[in-house]
Amino acid sequence: MAQDNSHNNHIHSVTHEPQTAAYHTARLLTAGALGAKIALLPDTPGAYLMRNQAGRVIYVGKAKSLKHRVRSYFTGSHDAKTEKMISEIVDFEYILTHSEVEALVLEYNLIKKYQPPYNILLRDGKSYPYILVTNEPNPRILVTRQIEGQMAAAKNRRKKAGKYFGPYPSATSAREAAALLNRLFPLRKCRQMPKKTCLYAHIDQCLAPCVNTIPPETYETLIEKITAFLRGHQKDVVRQLEHKMAAAAEAMEFEIAASYRDLLEALRIIREKQTVTSTDDTIRDIIGYAGGDEALSVQIFYFRSGKLSSRDSFLLPYYSDAEDAFISFLLQRYTDSNTLPEEICVPQLGATTICELLPIVIPKRGRLKELVRLANENAQNQLDQKISLAKERLTAAKQAQEELAQLVGLSSLHVIESFDISNFRAAQMVCGMVQFADGKPVRTNYRKFAIKDLDHPDDRACIKQAVTRRYRRLLDEDKPFPDLILIDGGLSQVRGAEEALETLNLAIPVAGMIKDDRHRTRTLVTTQDRELDLSPGLFHLIEQIQEETHRFAITFHRQKRQHEFLASELNDIPGIGRKRRLLLLKHFGSLDNIKKASCADLQGAGLPQNIARDLMEHFR
Numbered sequence: 001m002a003q004d005n006s007h008n009n010h011i012h013s014v015t016h017e018p019q020t021a022a023y024h025t026a027r028l029l030t031a032g033a034l035g036a037k038i039a040l041l042p043d044t045p046g047a048y049l050m051r052n053q054a055g056r057v058i059y060v061g062k063a064k065s066l067k068h069r070v071r072s073y074f075t076g077s078h079d080a081k082t083e084k085m086i087s088e089i090v091d092f093e094y095i096l097t098h099s100e101v102e103a104l105v106l107e108y109n110l111i112k113k114y115q116p117p118y119n120i121l122l123r124d125g126k127s128y129p130y131i132l133v134t135n136e137p138n139p140r141i142l143v144t145r146q147i148e149g150q151m152a153a154a155k156n157r158r159k160k161a162g163k164y165f166g167p168y169p170s171a172t173s174a175r176e177a178a179a180l181l182n183r184l185f186p187l188r189k190c191r192q193m194p195k196k197t198c199l200y201a202h203i204d205q206c207l208a209p210c211v212n213t214i215p216p217e218t219y220e221t222l223i224e225k226i227t228a229f230l231r232g233h234q235k236d237v238v239r240q241l242e243h244k245m246a247a248a249a250e251a252m253e254f255e256i257a258a259s260y261r262d263l264l265e266a267l268r269i270i271r272e273k274q275t276v277t278s279t280d281d282t283i284r285d286i287i288g289y290a291g292g293d294e295a296l297s298v299q300i301f302y303f304r305s306g307k308l309s310s311r312d313s314f315l316l317p318y319y320s321d322a323e324d325a326f327i328s329f330l331l332q333r334y335t336d337s338n339t340l341p342e343e344i345c346v347p348q349l350g351a352t353t354i355c356e357l358l359p360i361v362i363p364k365r366g367r368l369k370e371l372v373r374l375a376n377e378n379a380q381n382q383l384d385q386k387i388s389l390a391k392e393r394l395t396a397a398k399q400a401q402e403e404l405a406q407l408v409g410l411s412s413l414h415v416i417e418s419f420d421i422s423n424f425r426a427a428q429m430v431c432g433m434v435q436f437a438d439g440k441p442v443r444t445n446y447r448k449f450a451i452k453d454l455d456h457p458d459d460r461a462c463i464k465q466a467v468t469r470r471y472r473r474l475l476d477e478d479k480p481f482p483d484l485i486l487i488d489g490g491l492s493q494v495r496g497a498e499e500a501l502e503t504l505n506l507a508i509p510v511a512g513m514i515k516d517d518r519h520r521t522r523t524l525v526t527t528q529d530r531e532l533d534l535s536p537g538l539f540h541l542i543e544q545i546q547e548e549t550h551r552f553a554i555t556f557h558r559q560k561r562q563h564e565f566l567a568s569e570l571n572d573i574p575g576i577g578r579k580r581r582l583l584l585l586k587h588f589g590s591l592d593n594i595k596k597a598s599c600a601d602l603q604g605a606g607l608p609q610n611i612a613r614d615l616m617e618h619f620r
Helices: 002-015 031-039 066-073 080-087 100-114 148-153 171-184 216-230 235-250 254-273 322-334 366-408 459-477 491-503 536-570 578-588 591-596 599-604 609-619
Strands: 046-051 057-063 091-096 130-134 141-144 162-165 284-291 295-304 307-317 343-345 415-424 427-437 447-450 484-488 510-515 521-526
Touching (some): 031 091, 046 066, 057 066, 057 100, 066 091, 100 322, 130 171, 130 216, 141 171, 171 216, 171 254, 216 235, 235 254, 284 322, 284 366, 295 322, 295 366, 307 322, 307 366, 343 366, 415 459, 415 536, 427 459, 447 459, 459 491, 484 491, 484 536, 491 510, 491 521, 510 536, 521 536, 578 591, 599 609
Parallel strands (some): 284 343, 484 510
Antiparallel strands (some): 046 057, 046 091, 130 141, 130 162, 284 295, 295 307, 415 427, 427 447, 510 521
């Protein structure tokens, strides 16, 4: 991978030297000037960034020819999802590279930097377990979710360098394998070295380094055996266990014989869990994909020790060609990975630049091609299931909305806005509002209201104030109103909302979402104090809206309480005003972290040296 690093280094210098001739950029342009900029595009490789009206990078791409690729967005017809992205573009900038490979690497780096909403963003929160044989003087076998490179970067964590095996499909399977290895190979089990021999030494599962001097060559031999075992060479171990079991039984040591029998059974179970096999011990990932109208489905089969050890599924939105999106996925999944497999087997690709950056193999025949085809089929099956489920949910949501429209006297119903109050006695009274359009939450239209000028809890007054502020703003901005307003509460809160609408001369139906004694959605109540009968489908929709509204309101309330608590703790400290309080909270995240911070840490957050010293001494 030395060649790859040279690519990265070159690109790094280009992206951070905007004054060079290779870097082309402009501030937001008018629509007329955008056409002139397109005409000046060069016929060379590079990466491009699309920006919206706010100047945010919304899409990053790479091209063999910037001239043809960028121009294609503004000519011809596109599918609906691409049209949506193009409708937001008001400017672009581009960076020239020497080759298509460099453009691919640059695209990856820019996606990491800007996190554009229309690119595939692989936020894989999974942390896979590995078996680690430590490189301590007396090594141990551990299960860890952090590989060596991650540990080196982690703050205040002890680095556990050593030999890693995995990933395993789950913590359970990793622990089972580690437990078996610990029984088979007599490495140290104790976390801290004891002063005398422990039980493991007495049952021949530890070499007892606490009382014996173990030559390094002994450990090297054991680690070689462990490596061979995990790579699938287990026949020798099985033969040894069978021989020991027979010898123990012949010597009438039946308990020892039973323990060997149990080890053989545990080994058999683990081997049988890995049902699909390949033809060799190569560490290999088999990957297939399928692209739908809006989602890219990817399946990864992890082959370790010649067997399928685990499988992963990804379902990601994308706004480009399916193959381009798949290549972007591969880069994000494997670039800078500390556990890069020896081979990554993928379907036939039109663009082969990715092969210069990763150990890509495109099987032409045989077992590996069949496994890639199987991964493709799994990816397509996952995509078909998503489409089918989405259609079912859409149909159910449409039926529920039609039923709700009839119940509240509307001919049609598309947009619902829902309000909920959250407070603790009279402190930090807030209201959260969420919006659902055609049964789906529209999070960009959520709103928060800090209730003003109330010195006692009054849900009706809170709702009235929030509803008034929300729809007066829509009136002032001449924006559309919802078809229906839902209030998390009973008749009193509903009438508070109705009074607010009357003040604004608005006629929007209002209903309250009532909960039962167990705080679960029960029914809807109208302004006429009439409870509505809900079908199962409509009940599910109302429950979803009510839970989301409550979650949003209570989250806002907790945030507000945290800020005010922080303010009260820091109020009496000279030199710490409102701006510095907010600065400290943003930098450290919590009051506890501020209290623990050193003078240097506080200065790093932006405080002058004398203020940082006073603050630290105050809390000490």
